[in-house]
Amino acid sequence: MTKGSVVNRCSFCNRSAEDVDTLVAGAGVYICDACVALSAEVIKNKPDGPKRTTPVWEGIDDDTLLAHLPRIDAIRHQVDDDLRCWVGEARRRGMSWDRVGEALGMRRQSAWERFS
Known part of the structure; x- marks a missing residue:
């Protein structure tokens, strides 16, 4: 790799x-x-x-809650990586930073700064 x-x-x-x-x-x-x-x-x-679609917070002790945080963070990184791939493909196809930003609910400049 x-x-x-x-x-x-x-x-x-x-x-x-x-x-x-x-x-x-x-x-x-x-x-x-x-x-x-x-x-x-x-x-x-x-x-x-x-x-029930949300965790039952009262049923989760502090150690269990803290142990779950790294798993959530790892998935956040995976989603960020996937988003970069999708934005990269949009740019490879010639889509403007205006269109990419609009799709993500941000300004062109913000999209460029985050993904270029």
Whole structure:
């Protein structure tokens, strides 16, 4: 692997493509075969009752919360790398910094400073 190359990782468990059997790519996200299997099991055995989309903060102790932060940060870096690739492709296709900035909700200058 060359210096500066992007290593694709599962957006859920953060394992690299080299550490899994299959890594499926989506729009800026990836999921490995193990996480697909786990997701299928969760869906199959989902409990009845109200749906909750955010963590139950009261049920997470301080150490667990802190242990989760590096995983979130690693995924943030993966998303940033993916965004750079997508912006790079937009520029390779000749799209202006105005269009790129508009798509990202920022000014042309801000897009150029962040991605050039």
